[in-house]
Amino acid sequence: MTVAQPPAAPTGFPVGNAPCVVRANRAVNDRYRHLVLEAPPPLCRATPGQFFHLLCPPFVDNEPYLRRPMSVYRVAPEEQAIEFLYNVVGAGTRSLARLVAGDTMSVMGPLGTGFTIEPAYRHILMVARGVGLATMAPVVPWACRRGIRVTAILSARSPQDLMEREFAQREDIRVHPVFDQDGTSAVGRVEALLRGILDADRPDAMFTCGSNRLMTLLQRLGTEYGVYGEIALEQQMACGLGVCLCCVRPIRVGGEIEHQRVCCEGPVFDLQQVAGTWRHG
Ligand SMILES: Cc1cc2nc3c(=O)[nH]c(=O)nc-3n(C[C@H](O)[C@H](O)[C@H](O)COP(=O)(O)OP(=O)(O)OC[C@H]3O[C@@H](n4cnc5c(N)ncnc54)[C@H](O)[C@@H]3O)c2cc1C
Ligand code: FES
Incomplete structure (x- = not known):
């Protein structure tokens, strides 16, 4: 079956670079943290899937080099706030975890191309793994406020790691949590779940982030069912501006392979166009 044609890509907002004041930086669970920054108006604009490049501050025993890309979790221009959900994995995110209210950090963005969510959609399917939940979460209020129904499969190691409340953000959506701990996140089990959704209530589009295995599965099912899909890719970055x-x-x-920049042409790509995989499982 042929896959539906992608809608036109959204245009980005002008890129700003400014010091932002930390309003809050709290643990969501053992793995993830929620950072709220006070940001000047040019930075308080982003579409779901876009990201900011954060200059993680140096500490005596921890000096991260280069900025770190982080998807926007929420932007609230009326509160002059931008928010992030992040996993502490290395020097940069360890520095972020040490920030306290009143600290200042340099933020550049919004950057990249976000998800295309057509107002004509009636139902979308979201499949997120791990911190991919943070990248995809802003789609939920965006879609719900436009009357688009959301079905989500959220995959995590264990129930303690799942940020279901942070993902749904009080919107009325249908969530299917799956876990490594009980085997429900295995590809075969997720495929059965997806087929049930695709057969009973075919979505207009599918969106995913956070897992190569899920990407490959959705590419296959997207082709079989003729459903358009998009994926937000994660790739290590330096400049974040398309130069390096x-x-x-x-x-x-x-029919040809092009090497495209995740920071500019992405991070969101047409699901069927992504070739090859990255390190995540
Ligand atoms: C567009 C984009 C949006 C992102 N959004 C989020 C988000 O919302 N929340 C979040 O927690 N993380 C997000 N990430 C990933 C985040 O940028 C990295 O986890 C972070 O840069 C790691 O920095 P570090 O100094 O803590 O770790 P490092 O010491 O740099 O790395 C620790 C480990 O993570 C690996 N790693 C580092 N960066 C990446 C990457 N980009 N992709 C895959 N592996 C990586 C390294 O190879 C190493 O194994 C995003 C990445 C991209 C490209
Ligand atoms: S990070 Fe430099 S070109 Fe993308």
């Missing part, structure tokens, strides 16, 4: 080329990924365009 360290973030390129192979993308299929017109």
